[in-house]
Amino acid sequence: MKKLIKFNQTHVKKNNDTCEVIEYLFNQPNIGIALATINGRYPAEQDKKVVNSACDLIYFVLEGRGTVHTKDGSFSLAKNDALFLACEEWYWVNGDNLEILVISAPEWSVDQYKEF
DSSP: OOOOOOGGGSEEEEEETTEEEEEEOOOOTTOEEEEEEEEEEESSSTTOOEEESSOEEEEEEEEEEEEEEETTEEEEEOTTOEEEEOTTOOEEEEEEEEEEEEEEESOOOGGGEEEO
16 A cells, blocks of 8 residues: 655646646545646536546645536635535536646546546
8 A cells, every 4th residue: 555655656647738637546446636737628628528427526726716517506616615526426617727636535547437
């Protein structure tokens, strides 16, 4: 089990032109953590949404501003705000240099993530 992950051990993924994610892979099945930066719409295509079929997410805002749109409404986010996104809840994000700590339970994996 990893106890410490240094920044140079992270995995950086550029999802598209508007979203970059830095993954801290502790390989713990019950929880995951990442740092995401969103500047613009995510997903970038105007008619698309995303959903996670296996994990709940908490977005904690470190910097910037943004709005997360869900079936339950639109939520404006600013520094030190937190938002819970339940498993199977679709959403899309408009970010203005939005930097968020993303906590997932269980650990996030690409096979349970879908854009539609």
